[in-house]
Amino acid sequence: MTSADASLSPLCAPFFTAYTADGQQCDAWPEQPLLLSLEQGGIDWPSSCRNGTCRTCIGQLRSGSVRYAIEWPGLSAEEKAQGCVLPCVAYPATDVVLEKVDG
Numbered sequence: 788m789t790s791a792d793a794s795l796s797p798l799c800a801p802f803f804t805a806y807t808a809d810g811q812q813c814d815a816w817p818e819q820p821l822l823l824s825l826e827q828g829g830i831d832w833p834s835s836c837r838n839g840t841c842r843t844c845i846g847q848l849r850s851g852s853v854r855y856a857i858e859w860p861g862l863s864a865e866e867k868a869q870g871c872v873l874p875c876v877a878y879p880a881t882d883v884v885l886e887k888v889d890g
């Protein structure tokens with residue numbers, strides 16, 4: 788790769804990997820919501836509002852950590868403590884393993 792190639796490629800930026808509990812995986816960019824990374828990786832994940840209020844996208848974080856750009860996403864403190872995440876507004880801080888939550 789030449790230096791010109793590197794300047795054209797956003798892939799040179801640091802990224803994480805998102806894994807789903809059923810074995811799929813995709814690149815997960817720290818600057819974009821996990822939901823977008825899942826979709827860009829071809830992983831089907833439910834969504835609706837895409838702003839952290841409807842909870843359609845709710846998942847269970849099996850490992851790793853996320854951060855939120857909004858102060859209080861649509862999760863209770865107990866849910867956050869239990870590892871529930873809203874991928875539409877959650878940004879990966881590490882590699883993550885997510886599991887869909889039915890209902």
Ligand code: FES
Pocket residue numbers: 833834835836837838839840841842843844845861873874875876
């Ligand atoms: S899509 Fe509505 S909370 Fe994530």
